[in-house]
Amino acid sequence: MVDNNTTQSFEELCAGYVLGSLSSEEKVNFESFLETANEEQLTLFHDMEAIGSEMALLYPEVSPSPIIKQQLVEMAWASINARKGANVHYLSRFRFAIAASVVFMIVSIALLFKTQNLNQDLTTQIALVQEQQTTIKALETEVERKEELLTILEARDVDLILMDGLDVNPSGYGKVVWDKDNGQALLQVANIPKVPTAKEYQLWFVVNNQPISAGVFAVNDPTQDNFFKISEFQQANATGAFAITLEPEGGSSQPTGDMYLLGSM
Amino acid sequence: MLFFILTALGKFLVQNTSRDRALMQRIASKEPEALNELYDHYNKLLFGQLKSILKKTEEAEDILQEVFTTIWEKADQFDTERGSAYTWIISLTRNKGIDRLRSKVYKEQKKQSTSLDDDDVFHPLYSDENNPLENTILSDRAKRIYGALQKLSEKQRSVIQTAYFDGLSQTEISDEYDIPLGTVKTRMRDGMIKLRELLAQEMV
Numbered sequence: 321m322v323d324n325n326t327t328q329s330f331e332e333l334c335a336g337y338v339l340g341s342l343s344s345e346e347k348v349n350f351e352s353f354l355e356t357a358n359e360e361q362l363t364l365f366h367d368m369e370a371i372g373s374e375m376a377l378l379y380p381e382v383s384p385s386p387i388i389k390q391q392l393v394e395m396a397w398a399s400i401n402a403r404k405g406a407n408v409h410y411l412s413r414f415r416f417a418i419a420a421s422v423v424f425m426i427v428s429i430a431l432l433f434k435t436q437n438l439n440q441d442l443t444t445q446i447a448l449v450q451e452q453q454t455t456i457k458a459l460e461t462e463v464e465r466k467e468e469l470l471t472i473l474e475a476r477d478v479d480l481i482l483m484d485g486l487d488v489n490p491s492g493y494g495k496v497v498w499d500k501d502n503g504q505a506l507l508q509v510a511n512i513p514k515v516p517t518a519k520e521y522q523l524w525f526v527v528n529n530q531p532i533s534a535g536v537f538a539v540n541d542p543t544q545d546n547f548f549k550i551s552e553f554q555q556a557n558a559t560g561a562f563a564i565t566l567e568p569e570g571g572s573s574q575p576t577g578d579m580y581l582l583g584s585m
Numbered sequence: 586m587l588f589f590i591l592t593a594l595g596k597f598l599v600q601n602t603s604r605d606r607a608l609m610q611r612i613a614s615k616e617p618e619a620l621n622e623l624y625d626h627y628n629k630l631l632f633g634q635l636k637s638i639l640k641k642t643e644e645a646e647d648i649l650q651e652v653f654t655t656i657w658e659k660a661d662q663f664d665t666e667r668g669s670a671y672t673w674i675i676s677l678t679r680n681k682g683i684d685r686l687r688s689k690v691y692k693e694q695k696k697q698s699t700s701l702d703d704d705d706v707f708h709p710l711y712s713d714e715n716n717p718l719e720n721t722i723l724s725d726r727a728k729r730i731y732g733a734l735q736k737l738s739e740k741q742r743s744v745i746q747t748a749y750f751d752g753l754s755q756t757e758i759s760d761e762y763d764i765p766l767g768t769v770k771t772r773m774r775d776g777m778i779k780l781r782e783l784l785a786q787e788m789v
Contacts, residue, residue, distance in 0.1 A: 328774070331774045331777075331778065332770040332771065332773070332774040334774075334777075335770075335773045335774045335776070335777035335778075336748075336755055336770065336773055336774075338777065339745060339748040339749050339773065339777075340679050340680065340683045340748065340749070340752065341748035341753065341754045341755045341758065341773070342754070342755065343754060343755070343756065364781075366668070367781050368777050368781065369668070369672060369676070370672065371730070371777065371780050371781060371784065372675070372676075372679075372749070373669075373671060373672045373675045373676070374726065374729075374730045374784075375730055375734075375749055376630055376634055376675045377630075377726055377727040377730060378727060378730060378731055378734075378750075379630065379633035379634045379636075379637050379750070380633050380636075380637070381629050381633055382629065382632050382633040382636050383628070383629055383632065384628055384629075384632040384645070384646050384649055385646055388628070388646050388649055388650050389621070389624055389628065391650060392620065392621075392624060392650060392653050392654070392657075393617055393620070393621055395654060395657070396615075396617035396620050396621075396657055397617050399615070399657070400615055400617065403615070
């Protein structure tokens with residue numbers, strides 16, 4: 321049961337609210353009160369609200385400037401166009417982002433493959449260049465060595481000593497071209513076995529049964545003719561014999577191994 | 586009681602409820618033509634309301650534009666269950682007009698009372714586009730509410746008219762007429778209760 325004071329208070333607030341004459345605080349309080357109002361109070365509110373609306377018919381008739389209507393219609397259309405524009409813009413950006421992502425991914429993959437191919441090509445080219453450089457270096461060394469050998473052969477006065485294979489290797493043979501004036505010689509061997517591990521062939525000049533070491537060499541490919549230069553080979557004796565034995569790596573002071581070739585001057 | 590009676594009769598408070606509801610739905614769907622149509626129906630009524638409260642044409646036009654912009658933006662928030670579009674629009678306009686009135690130098694402005702001489706009673710909803718029956722009903726509605734107001738005591742009528750047509754708060758009315766605030770509240774309440782009774786009697 322609502323008492324008379326509460327009813328009167330509600331009616332005063334309701335009338336003031338409908339007529340728009342409450343203070344801000346009273347307005348808020350009334351709207352809050354309205355949410356829990358009973359049916360009778362709500363009916364009163366709706367009736368007073370209806371009266372307030374009806375009183376609007378008593379305002380004097382006044383026409384606003386036509387510009388107001390024009391501006392409102394323009395505002396409405398602008399808002400429609402802005403929404404459409406925003407949607408199109410959004411879709412365009414979205415599609416553009418997707419397209420850009422796909423293109424970027426394709427380009428990235430292509431560049432990755434291209435880079436990998438380039439790296440592989442580069443590695444191959446570097447290996448090839450290194451191989452070619454090694455070949456060139458070997459060829460240069462070989463040419464240099466051959467030139468030195470030719471220098472020996474071009475000498476005016478040389479001695480040629482032929483060597484034959486012995487029992488341990490009968491098919492072997494070799495020769496020594498000796499430029500006594502310049503103290504250097506050219507050794508050529510063929511058909512002698514590849515040197516075992518930790519072994520080398522050693523050339524001996526034998527004078528009066530005394531072997532003098534003329535140097536050591538290795539044969540790595542028996543199928544090929546093997547030429548070697550013997551430098552600083554000065555000997556007072558004009559006659560003697562050449563022999564080749566298999567010795568420990570680095571050579572020996574006296575022959576210790578099997579004799580493979582032997583030839584006399 | 587009165588609200589339901591009038592709504593049932595369908596011609597006293599909400600003349601074109603279904604039309605306004607359809608317009609509000611179309612505005613909520615963002616149809617500029619619907620806003621255009623609603624403006625044609627209500628611009629004179631709302632502008633007269635704002636002009637009465639704010640006095641200045643420029644200010645009234647500014648708020649009128651703001652009212653229809655709000656309708657355009659918030660039409661989807663209008664709840665048909667809580668009342669008619671007509672009532673919603675009238676309340677929205679009054680609230681915006683009063684907010685402007687109380688937020689600016691209007692407080693220092695000397696209020697000009699709005700006379701309601703019989704000859705000045707017009708119904709701004711009147712339009713050449715309405716059929717004769719509609720115009721007759723509108724005119725009848727205006728005369729009915731005017732007649733009810735005239736049956737109030739001078740003291741009751743003056744506070745209601747000053748509040749409604751000039752936009753003064755109860756405190757401002759108290760100052761304006763040099764009467765206690767409690768008296769203003771009582772006169773306003775008694776006047777509105779009397780109007781409710783008078784209009785209900787006429788509809789029975």
